Amino acid sequence: MPGPQPHHALPPALLASHEWQNACRNRDFARIFRLIKLKAGIYPSRIAALCGMTPSRVGEIMAGRRALAHIDVIERVADGLRIPGAMLGLAHRPWEIPSPDRVREHAPEREPEPAHAPTTSDPGRGDSLDNLLLLADGQVTRSTLTALRSSVEDYWRRDDQHGGASLRPAIVGHLGYVTQMMRAADDALGRDLRSLAAELARLAGWAYFDARQYSTARIYFTQALGLSHGQNDRLFMANVLSCMSLQATYEGNAVHAIALACKAQDAARAAGDQPQVMSMLHMREAFAHAALRDASSCHQAIARSREAYDLARGREDEAPSWILYFDETKLIVDTGIAYARLGEAQRAEPLIAEGLRREAAGRQRGRALHAYWLATTQLQQGNLDNACRSAILALDLTAAIDSPRVTGHLQEFHHRLAPYARETPVIRFEERMREAQR
Structure with missing residues (x-):
């Protein structure tokens, strides 16, 4: 089936109408498609071509016999029909983001930002709404920071339970809000807010990775890396690099994945004695070696992972909270997955089954x-x-x-x-x- 075809913007009057906005808010694609036909003159066959669907499926949706639930399909429809992401509860779509050349050409000059404080979490999102929210909320306080940290913990729990793809708009929104607060906070709170922004950026990168949107994931991982570097938080840098290594393995770039895993290990060593973190990082390296079918290197990395985990036993209270997911069950099942990637199915099966x-x-x-x-x-x-x-x-x-x-x-x-x-x-x-x- 051919992919989505280029399409001009929808009529401003349609986008501004109450009926349209209500349909988008409810993700009522039967009404959305009917309105596009009536108000924009785009017929079902053209909708199908733009969205990478069959005409019969579009017809079933318009008749109310089928619904759209999967986030990747909803994003494809948003991109094909040029529906702004915010209207459907999505992050800004790539086509909404001005190209760097256009930004340089038209954007007014302003004071340079600090080296590691990104101007916004979502490239293409304006600052006005966030500034209004800050004015309404007043001064940033410790209680604000505590509430935001609780939200991050909740996001990770929901990601673990149900996947990260549907969490992207909320995470990106929180990241934008924290980025704005960083500018208004005093020095004492500013450092904690930057650490929180780094965690939110890593979480956004992970959510986009889980959605298989690797280029966007890389943007957020890079932002997280820059924020943690600005804090000189080498242990968290190792955490972000481990995510980037796993993504590189998924993308079929195992050599790059090994380099990222080894760089993460170097960062973790520089941060001090953290065997539980090192155990996870050695397993990331094992995955990449397995993708290259390098059995010897894979087995060695698995052995290092087990040795490090043995050293970590009884020291869980010394480990950062973000590594606690890598427990004995995770070590067992990841060892099995490394063997499976290597093609050693007989060794892998009982480990994965036990995990x-x-x-x-x-x-x-x-x-x-x-x-x-x-x-x-x-x-x-x-x-x-x-x-x-x-x-x-x-x-x-x-x-x-x-x-x-x-x-x-x-x-x-x-x-x-x-x-x-x-x-x-x-x-x-x-x-x-x-x-x-x-």
């Missing part, structure tokens, strides 16, 4: 991801029935999460089933896939 058995029921995204890897190891060993059963478990778990990263893995798994298309387990899996897409 999945131990994993808390509320961590839906992690359970879905690990069920996929279990299915992968079973398929590698020719156990089609168990592989499809594990993949169905992953598929069922995706009903409660919004993670294009997990969805993409399951689509890849489906492609690998092509040689067995006539087999009963595969037919059963495909039936469940169709049910999940309705």
Whole structure:
């Protein structure tokens, strides 16, 4: 199916109408498509071409027989029809952001910003609303900072449970707000706000990574890196670099992933004795070596990860809060995933199965991801029935999460089933896939 085609902006009168804004607020795409046809003269066949859909699907949506729920499809519609992201509760879309040349050409000169304080968290978002919010709120206080930290903790919990893709607008909004507060705060609060902004930028990068929007993720990871560098927080820099390493592995750039993992390890060593952090960083390196099918280097990195974790036992209170997710269960399952990436399915399967058995029921995204890897190891060993059963478990778990990263893995798994298309387990899996897409 052809991808979305270029399209001019929608009529300003349509965008300003109450009916349109209400339809966008409710993500009522039946009304949105009908209004576009009536007010912009864009007919269903053209809507389909712009949004990368079939005309029949557009017709079903307009008739109210189908709905749009997946964030990646909603973003595709926003981009194809040029619906401003904020109207649909999304972050600013790439086409809303002026190019650097246009910004340099038209933007008035102003005082330079501090080296590591970004002017905005969302490139293309104006400052007026944030400034008004600050004027309304008054002086930044410790209680404000405490409330914002609580929000970040809540975001991470929700990301763990349901995936990060749907959290992006809220996280980016909070990042913009904290960035504005940094300018109004005194020195004592300013440092804490910059640390909070670094954490929000890393969280935004992670949410975009989970949504498989890698270029945007990289922008936010880079912002987090700059903020933590400005604070001379080497341990948090290692944290951000580990995320960038994992993304590079996903993007197929394993050599770069190894370099990032090693740089993260250097930063962590410079910060002091943190074996739990080092354990996670060695595992990131193992993933990248596995992607290169370098068995010797992968096994060595896994061994270093285990040794570091053994040193960390009983010292959890010395570790930063953001590393506490990397517990014994995570070490076991990540070891299994490294073996699976390496192609050593027989060693990988019992580890991933044990990790999945131990994993808390509320961590839906992690359970879905690990069920996929279990299915992968079973398929590698020719156990089609168990592989499809594990993949169905992953598929069922995706009903409660919004993670294009997990969805993409399951689509890849489906492609690998092509040689067995006539087999009963595969037919059963495909039936469940169709049910999940309705």
